[in-house]
Amino acid sequence: MLGLMQEWPLVCHKIIDFAARQHPHREVVSRSVEGPIVRMTYADIRGRALKIAQLLDREGFEPGDRIATLAWNSGNHLEAWFGIMGMGGVYHTLNPRLFPEQIAWIMNHAADRAIFVDLTFMPLVEKLAAHVPSLRKVIVMTDAAHMPETALENVVAYEEWLKGADGDFVWNDVGEDAACGMCYTSGTTGDPKGVLYSHRSNVIHAMMAAMPDAMGIGSKDVVLPVVPMFHANAWGLGQTCPMIGAKMVMPGGKMDGESIYELLDTEKVTFSAAVPTVWLMLLHYLETTGKMLPHLNKVVIGGAACPRAITEKFEKVYGVEVIHAWGMTEMSPLGSLCTMKPEHAGKSGDALLDIKQKQGSAPFGVEMKITDDDNNELPWDGKTFGRLKVRGPAVASSYYGGAGSEQFDDESWFDTGDVAHIDEFGYMQITDRSKDVIKSGGEWISSIDLENLAVGHPEVAEAAVIGVPHPKWSERPLLIVVAKEGCSPKKDDILAFMKGKIVDWWMPDDVAFVDEIPHTATGKIKKTTLREQFAEYKLAG
Ligand code: ADP
Numbered sequence: 005m006l007g008l009m010q011e012w013p014l015v016c017h018k019i020i021d022f023a024a025r026q027h028p029h030r031e032v033v034s035r036s037v038e039g040p041i042v043r044m045t046y047a048d049i050r051g052r053a054l055k056i057a058q059l060l061d062r063e064g065f066e067p068g069d070r071i072a073t074l075a076w077n078s079g080n081h082l083e084a085w086f087g088i089m090g091m092g093g094v095y096h097t098l099n100p101r102l103f104p105e106q107i108a109w110i111m112n113h114a115a116d117r118a119i120f121v122d123l124t125f126m127p128l129v130e131k132l133a134a135h136v137p138s139l140r141k142v143i144v145m146t147d148a149a150h151m152p153e154t155a156l157e158n159v160v161a162y163e164e165w166l167k168g169a170d171g172d173f174v175w176n177d178v179g180e181d182a183a184c185g186m187c188y189t190s191g192t193t194g195d196p197k198g199v200l201y202s203h204r205s206n207v208i209h210a211m212m213a214a215m216p217d218a219m220g221i222g223s224k225d226v227v228l229p230v231v232p233m234f235h236a237n238a239w240g241l242g243q244t245c246p247m248i249g250a251k252m253v254m255p256g257g258k259m260d261g262e263s264i265y266e267l268l269d270t271e272k273v274t275f276s277a278a279v280p281t282v283w284l285m286l287l288h289y290l291e292t293t294g295k296m297l298p299h300l301n302k303v304v305i306g307g308a309a310c311p312r313a314i315t316e317k318f319e320k321v322y323g324v325e326v327i328h329a330w331g332m333t334e335m336s337p338l339g340s341l342c343t344m345k346p347e348h349a350g351k352s353g354d355a356l357l358d359i360k361q362k363q364g365s366a367p368f369g370v371e372m373k374i375t376d377d378d379n380n381e382l383p384w385d386g387k388t389f390g391r392l393k394v395r396g397p398a399v400a401s402s403y404y405g406g407a408g409s410e411q412f413d414d415e416s417w418f419d420t421g422d423v424a425h426i427d428e429f430g431y432m433q434i435t436d437r438s439k440d441v442i443k444s445g446g447e448w449i450s451s452i453d454l455e456n457l458a459v460g461h462p463e464v465a466e467a468a469v470i471g472v473p474h475p476k477w478s479e480r481p482l483l484i485v486v487a488k489e490g491c492s493p494k495k496d497d498i499l500a501f502m503k504g505k506i507v508d509w510w511m512p513d514d515v516a517f518v519d520e521i522p523h524t525a526t527g528k529i530k531k532t533t534l535r536e537q538f539a540e541y542k543l544a545g
Pocket of ligand 1: 334
């Protein structure tokens with residue numbers, strides 16, 4: 005027997021329709037690439053998105069076409085997303101921090117047919133265009149006055165292009181299961197892999213993100229997504245904010261401490277989201293200027309483990325609640341958020357900080373489990389760690405083009421590649437990446453725990469731990485250290501500092517000193533390169 009309720013497809017243009025109807029005056033404020041602050045409303049964004057959809061449709065672009073964006077966070081970028089989706093197309097965010105060859109590879113793999121580009125990235129597109137034969141049109145997000153000279157063909161200035169449409173267009177309803185967005189993982193290992201979001205997954209994800217125990221935001225909030233729209237969907241904020249009618253403040257290309265502070269202050273931002281590095285820059289700026297954060301209530305910190313010192317400063321010095329979060333491009337991207345359940349009521353000080361070091365619990369719509377290498381489920385005791393697997397309506401079911409199929413099993417579980425433990429209250433804590441975990445005598449050692457411990461040494465600037473082959477134990481940990489400027493720490497001092505803080509068999513067998521540790525485009529330690537570099541390394545024992 006079927007229910008007698010209406011079929012109301014979960015499609016993304018309903019989000020912007022809602023925002024324009026229920027919150028027409030709510031602002032989307034952007035720091036433009038050209039410089040000045042630009043103010044729009046959700047009604048404006050919808051009106052301009054309709055024009056974009058109309059123009060793309062008129063120019064022969066078709067539902068399912070991948071239309072790239074190479075742009076900072078801005079109202080223009082947001083309306084481009086809704087315009088592309090409203091035509092039935094697929095917005096494809098490109099990460100400008102990747103190498104040009106990688107971007108060209110990704111564009112060819114996706115067969116992008118057009119690109120919306122910020123002025124900043126015109127030189128990049130000029131390099132790329134000749135290598136991407138599928139590309140038919142370049143839309144430069146500026147006006148005629150700021151349009152640069154270019155030898156590229158089929159280039160238009162966005163504002164001039166928009167003048168050719170009246171916006172009298174009906175959204176192209178492609179159904180809730182149709183693709184609407186695309187983002188490639190950064191490819192720390194192997195080629196980048198394409199994640200293809202559907203209208204339905206984006207709508208459900210936005211609902212999940214807004215829930216009280218997730219981000220917990222509403223129409224009274226002023227939201228500053230520092231996390232770029234090209235980094236894992238801006239953690240869903242591009243859909244979540246219009247869905248709840250929150251004002252948005254878009255930082256453009258400036259993410260240094262002073263620029264972020266300026267927007268937090270002038271726009272009275274209540275909620276923001278970014279990776280730890282951005283918050284470190286802001287906290288440094290606040291410390292050196294003595295400024296405070298009177299408007300900011302909450303920040304989401306994720307993308308990499310949030311150092312305890314950041315949480316402590318935000319909460320104790322500035323009165324800002326920290327929500328540590330974990331996710332992946334493959335999960336749209338939210339997987340867990342560390343907000344407090346009633347079981348933790350009354351906790352404060354170090355006990356609260358201990359919990360906030362965890363990546364948190366899964367919202368409705370994310371199922372989690374941890375398993376051993378043979379897929380046996382492990383207990384949620386807050387100690388036993390294993391491979392973290394997830395499934396849900398906003399989790400990828402495969403990659404575009406079929407790569408990486410070994411990460412998905414018959415019951416839809418996606419192996420995240422992360423290693424974690426989960427406690428009795430459902431709070432998950434990442435202990436490693438499964439490729440980085442050190443397998444010593446059949447037992448696992450967390451490289452991240454060792455790194456976090458080593459950077460606590462006053463003379464260590466950065467640390468990385470990799471497993472190196474060992475005749476008896478199969479692998480043993482090697483600690484690789486970059487010393488702080490002007491310091492030359494000794495191996496034995498560092499090891500003595502670590503001793504007693506971890507079980508003995510976790511202690512690194514050796515310490516190697518280097519000038520620099522290699523990083524990926526998203527700022528993570530590139531362990532693949534380190535492993536190659538130290539492939540022949542003989543442990544001193
Ligand atoms: P990339 O940053 O490589 O482009 P993602 O943003 O999808 O791609 O990265 C997802 C990975 O980042 C996760 O699998 C996990 O290893 C790591 N990660 C994300 N958030 C956290 C966090 N809060 N703590 C530790 N690791 C995290």
